[in-house]
Amino acid sequence: MEEDRWADLVRRMKETGMFREDRMDPRFVASNYYAGRAVLRGPNPSRRGTPARIEAYTALVKTRDPNWFEIALMYVDEKLQGNGVAKGLLTEVRTKKPGAKFFLISRDPAVWALARGAGFDPVTKRFFPEVEDWAKRLGLGEWLPDTALRDTVPRLNREERWLFRKK
Numbered sequence: 629m630e631e632d633r634w635a636d637l638v639r640r641m642k643e644t645g646m647f648r649e650d651r652m653d654p655r656f657v658a659s660n661y662y663a664g665r666a667v668l669r670g671p672n673p674s675r676r677g678t679p680a681r682i683e684a685y686t687a688l689v690k691t692r693d694p695n696w697f698e699i700a701l702m703y704v705d706e707k708l709q710g711n712g713v714a715k716g717l718l719t720e721v722r723t724k725k726p727g728a729k730f731f732l733i734s735r736d737p738a739v740w741a742l743a744r745g746a747g748f749d750p751v752t753k754r755f756f757p758e759v760e761d762w763a764k765r766l767g768l769g770e771w772l773p774d775t776a777l778r779d780t781v782p783r784l785n786r787e788e789r790w791l792f793r794k795k
């Protein structure tokens with residue numbers, strides 16, 4: 629069943645402990661894909677183009693500002709990690725919304741490396757003083773990391789969440 633594929637993907641995503649609980653909903657993850665705002669990888673495409681096992685996934689999540697999307701729910705099965713799969717997903721997902729602007733939020737050093745490689749910069753108030761107004765406009769609410777409110781040069785530490793933005 630098509631729905632089982634999404635539920636199975638979300639179960640594996642949940643196991644990583646890296647994602648927002650409110651987004652760990654198979655309908656939400658699937659709807660981004662069917663709305664043309666997500667990319668995935670996996671063998672055995674069905675007629676609708678969804679693999680029997682979805683091995684990797686990345687979405688563009690809408691914000692309150694139609695020009696800005698969050699690159700989110702980036703996931704690659706453990707056995708496939710370290711092969712550039714996420715790098716490919718990050719490039720491909722951005723083609724889904726030409727002309728749009730993108731950001732991401734993560735505490736994973738692998739994601740930081742990917743973001744930097746794709747031309748994203750970590751954000752603090754020092755270089756982006758309007759960060760709070762920007763976040764409010766997009767409706768980020770409490771999801772805006774505390775690190776973005778620092779008045780210092782970004783210094784990335786393990787265990788801290790960071791906002792990355794592409795100007």
Ligand SMILES: CC(C)(COP(=O)(O)OP(=O)(O)OC[C@H]1O[C@@H](n2cnc3c(N)ncnc32)[C@H](O)[C@@H]1OP(=O)(O)O)[C@@H](O)C(=O)NCCC(=O)NCCS
Nearest residue numbers: 644646702703704709710711712713714715734737738741
């Ligand atoms: C994060 C994740 C999506 C990366 O997928 P992947 O396919 O292994 O990533 P890639 O192979 O494309 O690239 C990984 C990059 O991170 C780097 N990297 C990996 N581990 C790293 C670490 N501990 N510190 C710094 N960089 C690291 C790699 O060198 C590579 O960078 P490069 O292209 O400059 O060499 C995957 O590990 C995953 O699904 N993790 C669990 C869920 C998760 O944490 N998602 C992110 C939530 S925001």
